[in-house]
Amino acid sequence: MRKRENGQSIVELALAFPLLIFILLGVVDIGRIFYVTVSLNDAAEEGAIYAATDPTGTAEIKSRAANASTGLVTIAEDDVTSIYASLTAGAPVTVTVEYDFTFYMPVAKTFFSGDTITLRGQAVNPIISP
DSSP: OGGGTTTTHHHHHHHHHHHHHHHHHHHHHHHHHHHHHHHHHHHOOOOOOOOHTTTTOHHHHHHHHTTTTTTTTOOOOGGGEEEEEEEEETOOEEEEEEOOOOOOOHHHHHHHHHSEEEEEEEEEEEEEEO
């Protein structure tokens, strides 16, 4: 009876291995999405801190937010926007940072339209001095 079971564990591993890889890549992508979202929020907060003191300096706001991104997330200055309603002290200024996230898992194309999704980070601070 023992001879008929030779190779059974290899067949079971061959059947389960693709599912395990699929789950692993999904977990890695979810972790990367979390990391990118935290990085975008940090970069937006850096830009909002600068915008609170100089809301009309859009080039400096964009530069400050883009320079705050390090490591795996590189933000271009064109992906940073700032919006303010008025230049009075206490009025809110909003800085938004966008990033096109690319999935590792190729099956993500079926759930999303394409290989990438746009993630956003946003921060709001009151204007300190106009």
